[in-house]
Amino acid sequence: MKITILSGATRESSHSTSIAKRLEKKFYEIQEDLDIVLIDNRKLRLPVYDNFENLTNEEKDRLDAISGTFFSSDALIIVSPEYNGGMAGGLKNTLDYFRKEYEWRPMGLVSVTSGTLGGQNAMNQMAAFASYVGACLAPTRLMVSQVQEVVNHPHSAESVRFEKNAEKFCSDLLRFAQIIKNGMLNYSLVK
Template sequence: MAKYTVLGLSGSLRKGSTNTMLLREAARLFGDCDFDLADLRLPLYNGDDEAANGVPDAVQALSDDIRAADAVIISTPEYNKGPSGVLKNALDWVSRTKNRPWNGKPVAVMSAAAGRAGGERAQMVLRGFMVPFRPVILQGPEIHLADSGNQFDANGQLTSEIYVRELTTLMQSLRALTDR
């Protein structure tokens, strides 16, 4: 078994974010890998700023990290029936870089939210956002972590056998896709 580099993108900047916790749990279930959490604290995209100053170093670093990763896992909260602005801004900025980091990249998407649908709508919209970048997005199982604030133990591990089973299956599929 090869040791892979896996990059996580959390659509939440909040300390104690359940989306970030879900990414860490996904990486654990992926198996032996070097996991890194991307920093999405980027300036808001503005074409005038880009024209005057070019792509910010932090954006280029994120793009380079995506390109270098063997696989990417994205988790988004649901804000007003869509992904977070933080995540959308990062995707918009990375689309402005020259190295097409997403092209052919194995990607798993998931969501964690307080509501009973677990961010299902946000995840659906996120999948649409990714289409122009041409990654290879796993289609399932879909992970929509509902009531996310009550789904982790003190060590940050999922407590529900159903979610653990489904996330394990998704990560096994991501590993198999990365093995190709």
């Protein structure tokens, strides 16, 4: 099974990217034979979404590669920090370049915040986006509160809570993606 994790942060010292890497590790702990691709939005540096005519050939090539990765994935996970009460603007810009890649794609959502509410506003925006583009939104979502504690103090109560919640999130997402994959295979056989 192929899983793509898109870390949506744009700041250089991103805790969200640390969380994305920990999720990657957690997936491998649960199931060793996975193919996981981690896309770091900080490295993409895509221009503000306008249209494809204004893109350089290099930018078009990067977008084609990402599109291919999304299409070949059995599930897509989006990790977003909460910036000013919403999902990261740079992440939304990256997501806007694609559309068909999301249709019927199992999608897991992760919000990250330094506060105590787990990035609820970012989560709500991501869920609305996933619904709008026709993704299959996984029922289990991961909201990471007090991310500095989780990243910097691995034995803290927040970090222990994260590990427990991350394991459930990853296990549930794998199960959900397998159900969707099997269902889609059966559906295509019926058509």
